[in-house]
Amino acid sequence: MTTATLSRWNRFRESFLWYSFRRDKVAIVSFLVLILMVLAAVFAPLFAPTDPYDLAQIDIMNSELPPVGMQGADSAFPLGTDAQGRDMLSTILYGTRVSLLIGFGAVVLQAALGILFGLLAGYLGGRVDSILMRIADVQLSFSTLMVAIIVGAVFKASFGNLMFGEIAIYMLIFIIGIAEWPQIARTVRASVLAEKKKEYVDAAKVMGFRTNRIMFRHILPNTLSPIFVIATVQIANAIISEAALSFLGLGMPETQPSLGSLIKSGFDYIQSGSWWITLIPGLVLVVLVLVINLLGDWLRDVMNPRLYKG
């Protein structure tokens, strides 16, 4: 480890962020659960007993086996199997991976657009501000799901089911990212407006810096903490949006299930007694979203008590 990173580590250990984290049990537990889920999802191929994408490993004779501890359970499938005979544990691990990927991807896209437009609107002001913020208003007046359903339906119709399966992940990232950027743009704009009035910005102008440099190098780092908070909450929102879309049949196809499409595929069998196909992924989804939101709440309290509640 170089001295620079070492001193950065020391700085972090002395920081208020670390101090308040150590003191907050909810934050610690949420963080541990989240890390566990993320690791399990990222390294799913190592942990999962079977590969749900590999058709050769699936036997239809194993379909709808209950989880271990119930009558008729098979110890090879600890959480039971779904209607196609896929191992639920493996499918959930892979599904969490898909859900997280979409959540993170969508937020990265949102943040990129939101930061860019928010900075431009806030710093340049005037006409640029009016145009960008009116676009944001119009965008926000449509519900995310409605936009996503329309775009998703168009995609599905124009690419066909097979092709759609391949691009579904990117499409979902795109739809959710595009639909939610105004949230971040508004927050960034608001904090840029506050930062812009501070003297260090005047000082930067006096030093002869270019506008781009002042925006990205001097103002942006000062607006990062609210962006951080919002982005965390937005990951949870994006995962929920994806689950909702998948549940409606416009998200991930069943061959590459996300948590949402798992819930949906199990929903058809819930009346016939196979509750675990829906319930277990549902629980995983709830826990995942809950811990992210709890972490977001904690971050908001630490970084800026005046921020909006997501």
Added chain:
Amino acid sequence: MKSNTPLLEVKDLDVRFAVRGGDLTALRGISFSLDKGERLGLVGESGAGKSVAAFSILNLIARPGYIAGGQILFDGRDLAAMSERELRKIRGNRIAMIFQDPMMTLNPVLSIGTQMVEAIKAHRRISTKAAREIALSKLRKVQIPSPEKRLDQYPHELSGGMRQRVIIAIALLLDPEIIVADEPTTALDVTIQAEIMALLLDLCEQENVALMLITHDLGVVSQVTQRMLVMYSGRIIEQGPTREVINDAQHPYTQGLINALPQMGEPGARLFQIPGSMPSLKNVPSGCPFHPRCSFATDQCRQTMPEYVRSGNVDVACYEVSNLIEQEKNMQEAGS
């Protein structure tokens, strides 16, 4: 260059703010000059337009303000008519500025070294390493303790006095010809004020940098500057060599400012105040803007703004003063 062309010459500068219901005039007919290595003081109460004058020199008046007329000649070129691109080459490079509050002028999330290196790199094409060397040498110049350590520190880790030293070092980074200092010591406590002022004065003398010092502290002005301007309600009402202005103030406003200084040695004496307060830009009085607060005001003062008259080496805009000069002249003629 001939020694009699000033480095900076402001001619008839008008600055206005476009607001709902018409323009407000913040600066009216400001003219002054600054020679190479000269130190000029700019004094006046809050709201007199001192800071606007400082910002307009760098053509940095923020909307809705704008330069409505006049010229700002720097090295023979008009800054008021320059493109943003050309202005950027001058700002920070040839004309540097120091602000009032050292807590606010440094970017809180960037280390001192980063901020200094960036400032150099904005104007010169040199390696980061070379830029760091320059930064270090300037930090040594402002006599900061253990300068190597400061480069990697963040603004919140430094005290107010140290931060102002860093800011002065940043102003000196590119060896500017003019430093505009907008109340550089008001936010500091008294002992540190004196230290910082002495440092600034030293550095300006050493490097032959012209200093434009904006302040409401007449004591500092009298110690540091060679010439001074007194501003009131967006106009210069008196300008001349500092010693003459301080010792023999002509304009009733300047006299008031000097009398308002607390004097040592008279315990319990009431402080003098100029009655009333600076008019807001929205309703500047007709004629001489100072007339409602002036004990010498006549009808003439209420109607028209006086022209500048010369008394000794001082230019004053006041009817009272010009009448006195007139009388003196008449008496001399009568006597001869």
